[in-house]
Amino acid sequence: MDPQTTGDLLRNLLTAAWLLPLLGFIAEIYWLRWSHRLSKSSALCAVACIGLGFLCSFSALMVWGNATGWAALSPVEHHGSSEHHGSEASHPEHAPADAAAVIAGAGHENHGEEVAHSAKSVQKAFSGTFYQLAKFGSLKLSLDWYIDSLTLVMFTMVTFIATCIHIFAIGYMKDELTEEYEDHEVHTSHGHFTRPGRFHRFFAYLSLFCFSMLGLVLAGNIFQVFIFWELVGVCSYLLIGFYIERKSASTAANKAFIMNRVGDFGFLIGLMILWTWCGTFQFADSPTSGDAGLFTMVRGNDGKLDVSEDGKEVFLRDASGHRLQQHGQDRSIGYLLLIAAGCGIFAGCIGKSAQFPLQTWLPDAMEGPTPVSALVHSATMVAAGVYLAGRFYPMFTPEVLLVIAYIGCITLFIAATIAVVATDIKRVLAYSTISQLGYMMLAIGVGGWGAGLFHLVTHAFFKSLMFLCSGSVIAGCHHVQEMPRMGGLRRKMPITAYTMLVGVIAISGLAIPVLNIGLSGFYSKDAIVASALAYSNLNPVHSLLFFTPLVTAGITAFYMFRLWFLTFAGEPRDQHVYDHCHESPRVMTTPLIVLAVLAGACAWGWLMFDGDGNPGLLSPVAVDAEVAGEQPAESASWWKWLSNGGKEGPLCGGEAGPLFRLLADSAVVSADEPYTSLGPAKITIPSHHQIHEVHPQAGVMALIAAFAGSILAYVMYGVRGIRAEDIRRQFPGVHEFLVDKWRFDVLYDAMFVRPVHVVSAWCTGFDKHVLDVVLHTSAKVVQSVAQWDRKFDEGMVDGLVNLVGNVTRSVGMSLRVVQTGRLRQYVMWVAVGVVVLFAVLITATPR
């Protein structure tokens, strides 16, 4: 297939996957027109839409893979093993790109040529325009599409997880299938508040949410991203505030929306800077006019910034790699401006992905129904921020990346510590989400671009799994969410308990070295920690960026196992809850099992390649025998396996696995060599190779931390060797500080909410005591003037008119007596009149 056909096919498939949920939304919002409130059909419609979307996305992924010959997946990367990092292995892009060239370039003879050239022979990214919305001067606003492996993986992941969540929600939301839903948390003067069920509306919002998120991922320009960014915000507002009658829910919805607006303010500033200096919003070069897109402008074709010698300017380049000219001079953007633009766009990501300092909205967002939390925390909303940071990576200078890394670092630590003391099952998960998002941001910030997005996908699987498990627990326990009231539930709800355990192990990053098995979180967290270690080796000043995530890996394992032990293990602490709880119906447990399998296995390579690098069960291409033969067969040694970051062995996964390769394939910025910033901060971004060198070290440390955390949790909550209450009593200050969520809410209350209240109190006072007084006085003056005016009207004008009327009337009355009606009298008058006339005529006429 030629690139044009492939591009069109990909576009059509993804557009279908994108628009199906919109169709579902339109159908569901008017569902009551052709169905009734008690019908489950709206949910089936939503599931069908998103499920078909998944099929479309998955086939698009397959089409893309076939078109590129699965070059991204060839298992020839082995620079991680120490004996192999010779000259060839130092170019990780080299081998796959060559393989791609062999497959695609039948008539080409560029086999042995340099990487840049051969990489071009297989088109990795496809882009184009759906529709041009408007054109103002040189500003073009259009609906574009941009498809590369990141888009495809995100589409497949989002639609798949959303499908599972939709199915789960059919069971979870069945309470709403009623004409009179009684909300136990809203009290009115007549007892509990009742309203008609909103089953169809819930699914309509879910569909709209998926549509917005898919549109965001498919978007081909940053302005379009912004549009869908806001749509995602609106949908989260609608869903968090689904129980809008509850005060807490409506407040949480407002909080989420307003916090996001704060971030979007920065986003808009970034947009304005980019448009002013680059004059375009497109990501990719225009296929028709050949105008350079943002990525090419800033990064050229070689993925490097073209910085001027004094480090103050970055030259912009056209599609062929030459500097853009304007008025005979090289066009450039100030380095500081590029930093500002990057930070601005990242501010949007901070809001959306609930990073420090805008993280407080996410825990409050737990007010929404649990399937919404699962969707918000895995596939949509918060994923959007990380996705954008990843998508926009080429625009970020090392200084912006440093900001991103520190924000991520602070966030992941703060959130993890709060999660340790949280008792609400959903809140623990919420804080763990914030913490994991911090990991992703940190990874992107330290140059582990692939690692960050890898973690985004693996995290999406196990976090949606855990949220759905918690939803199952909450539904089973009749809306009890406090973990101190649970305990021992694994005997009552085994499927939920053990699928949850899979998620807990995955997020903790645990692996079993002897069996060489690690769940998905192990691989992705390993990759992040390795990136951070390589970064801190190159920039010793920033070594905090390595130690914090390492320690937090331990904390993560601790609080996740604490959650599991408190909920499912031990003895029931509240007999009433225990007696009434029950396992969820099949419609809810099936998605759990499916997600548990994927949460464990999504990073593995066995689907594509077996341990020796031979094509596996589902491998789409026969891999070159020579290449496969190079793969070391020493997987028996578990130490070797571990020290290679789990890249070899029966479940060859992680960075050698297909998921990571697929994601890393879409990188615009190559990480072949370390890159040292020429800007104000002298930072070096580690190369792929440097990260691989430290991978064993980092992997071992992270695994030790995770094991330490989980063992501590087992001792404290599993066998109760150490009593948590004792520790709490010893450090009451720390405990209270953490329970208060680091007092961020208090701080924001004091910094923003209260000042606003004070200012508004002043405004009220000014209104009441100045404006109102002026108004009232003028009103009184007008009133008295009006009273005088009334008197004048009544006395003078009316009097005159009445006088005329009265006179006329009295004259008429007095003339009335003359009209006797007697004929003879009239004749007399005529005669007398004639005589008088005659007399007057005689006397008056001059003779």
Add this chain to the structure above:
Amino acid sequence: MGGVGLEAYLIVGAILFVCGVVCMATKRNAIGVLMGVELVLNGANINFVAFSRFTPLGLDGQSFALFVVVLAAAEAAVALAIALNFYNNHTTIDVDRGNELHG
């Protein structure tokens, strides 16, 4: 030509006019009133004719007189119809009874 002069005619006309007015003012019978009207009109006619004979007025006065005769005939026809209607409504032709239009 001696004999009867203008004054004599005017006197006759004046007498006829006064007779007619007195008749109109005193008769309660509608027909009587009509007769008074005829007297008044013809008193005026005599004046016209006399003036046409004795002054340079010429035939104008006579033609006026002819018109008055025609007019009197028409008026009499209308008035008699009114009188008949009046009788139908009041079973009398006493004009003093027809005072419904008094103020």
